[in-house]
Amino acid sequence: xxxxxxxxxxxxxxxxxxxxxxxxxxxxxxxxxxxxxxxxxxxxxxxxxxxxxxxxxxxxxxxxxxxxxxxxxxxxxxxxxxxxxxxxxxxxxxxxxxxxxxxxxxxxxxxxxxxxxxxx
Amino acid sequence: xxxxxxxxxxxxxxxxxxxxxxxxxxxxxxxxxxxxxxxxxxxxxxxxxxxxxxxxxxxxxxxxxxxxxxxxxxxxxxxxxxxxxxxxxxxxxxxxxxxxxxxxxxxxxxxxxxxxxxxxxxxxxxxxxxxxxxxxxxxxxxxxxxxxxxxxxxxxxxxxxxxxxxxxxxxxxxxxxxxxxxxxxxxxxxxxxxxxxxxxxxxxxxxxxxxxxxxxxx
Numbered sequence: 160x161x162x163x164x165x166x167x168x169x170x171x172x173x174x175x176x177x178x179x180x181x182x183x184x185x186x187x188x189x190x191x192x193x194x195x196x197x198x199x200x201x202x203x204x205x206x207x208x209x210x211x212x213x214x215x216x217x218x219x220x221x222x223x224x225x226x227x228x229x230x231x232x233x234x235x236x237x238x239x240x241x242x243x244x245x246x247x248x249x250x251x252x253x254x255x256x257x258x259x260x261x262x263x264x265x266x267x268x269x270x271x272x273x274x275x276x277x278x279x
Numbered sequence: 280x281x282x283x284x285x286x287x288x289x290x291x292x293x294x295x296x297x298x299x300x301x302x303x304x305x306x307x308x309x310x311x312x313x314x315x316x317x318x319x320x321x322x323x324x325x326x327x328x329x330x331x332x333x334x335x336x337x338x339x340x341x342x343x344x345x346x347x348x349x350x351x352x353x354x355x356x357x358x359x360x361x362x363x364x365x366x367x368x369x370x371x372x373x374x375x376x377x378x379x380x381x382x383x384x385x386x387x388x389x390x391x392x393x394x395x396x397x398x399x400x401x402x403x404x405x406x407x408x409x410x411x412x413x414x415x416x417x418x419x420x421x422x423x424x425x426x427x428x429x430x431x432x433x434x435x436x437x438x439x440x441x442x443x444x445x446x447x448x449x450x451x452x453x454x455x456x457x458x459x460x461x462x463x464x465x466x467x468x469x470x471x472x473x474x475x476x477x478x479x480x481x482x483x484x485x486x487x488x489x490x491x492x493x494x495x496x497x
Binding site: 174178225 | 401432456
């Protein structure tokens with residue numbers, strides 16, 4: 160069971176509550192000027208659960224270099240590695256490794272790729 | 280004598296009205312002395328701590344009555360409601376999911392219909408706080424998700440706390456609703472902006488607020 164959150168709500172008006180299914184969303188910035196940038200893949204791995212999921216960088220917005228990679232139905236325990244695979248014969252490398260489930264959602268802004276827009 | 284009331288966190292306009300002997304929130308909201316407040320808060324359900332409300336003196340009314348006949352009086356008795364609409368982020372049907380609400384002295388144990396909407400009439404003297412327990416998997420005896428709710432605490436969209444509250448409800452986690460622009464808030468706002476084709480800068484500017492208000496509904 161997830162920890163209870165405190166939700167500020169409005170009286171009389173409808174309060175829309177959206178339930179988010181277990182997923183890890185990684186905001187990822189690509190360089191469209193790099194050859195074959197859209198062939199890159201991100202691989203989320205959880206060794207304890209012998210689980211991994213591969214997401215390719217398929218949906219780059221035309222007006223932005225940001226891609227939202229969503230890993231769905233992820234295990235809710237254990238540690239995670241995220242690897243970037245250029246998918247061009249070059250070796251894959253770690254974006255992060257051995258991150259517990261509870262800290263997974265902190266990873267996106269901490270990554271090198273997002274560093275230039277983290278202002279805290 | 281005219282008084283002035285300063286709104287505190289969690290107060291609703293109806294409860295303020297009743298505190299001063301009025302039966303409806305409209306008696307205060309539509310009073311000419313509150314025209315400025317009304318312009319500032321176009322939705323009477325979304326008032327903000329620190330707002331000043333003028334409490335006009337109550338006037339005696341003289342109504343001619345007829346003898347030997349029934350004189351009928353209708354007393355307006357405005358009610359407050361808590362309305363919650365549950366949905367999944369991926370559009371899955373929520374029909375059949377069990378929800379238990381504990382609001383003030385009331386416990387409502389119900390099953391969602393396809394629209395995910397629950398409506399509860401609030402008791403006048405009840406606290407506007409409670410819990411929502413959701414049982415999303417069949418046969419579960421402990422809730423899959425639990426939320427503490429603070430009705431009347433959602434701030435107007437113009438405020439950062441109002442942005443945080445709405446984002447959290449819509450599944451874009453901004454962390455604690457504290458009016459502070461921290462890392463979590465920036466991420467939640469960015470995710471909202473991405474989802475709604477806005478410029479992704481993590482700053483809740485006018486366009487982001489307008490979209491958030493539209494998506495949230497108030």
